[in-house]
Amino acid sequence: MNTITRHRPVITRTATSVLIETPECGFCGHTGSVTLTADEAAALQDGAPIHVAAPAMSRSAREQYISGIHPDCWTELFG
Numbered sequence: 001m002n003t004i005t006r007h008r009p010v011i012t013r014t015a016t017s018v019l020i021e022t023p024e025c026g027f028c029g030h031t032g033s034v035t036l037t038a039d040e041a042a043a044l045q046d047g048a049p050i051h052v053a054a055p056a057m058s059r060s061a062r063e064q065y066i067s068g069i070h071p072d073c074w075t076e077l078f079g
């Protein structure tokens with residue numbers, strides 16, 4: 001099995017990218033997804049924290065991965 005179990009459920013995996021489900025957003029109540037490269041997903045699977053596994057990922061996308069809060073909702077909440 002080659003799935004990410006410690007982190008977020010994988011929605012779709014291709015040869016080059018992995019779409020990962022993010023938790024329910026505390027602001028709007030909907031789940032979401034973030035796209036990682038296969039390398040980033042592999043690093044996460046190996047236990048690296050998100051900011052180490054995916055340094056090129058935007059801060060807002062990392063926040064969504066961690067907390068589920070969508071970038072748009074984050075903007076609504078905190079400007």
Ligand SMILES: [Zn+2]
Nearest residue numbers: 025028070073
């Ligand atoms: Zn939201």
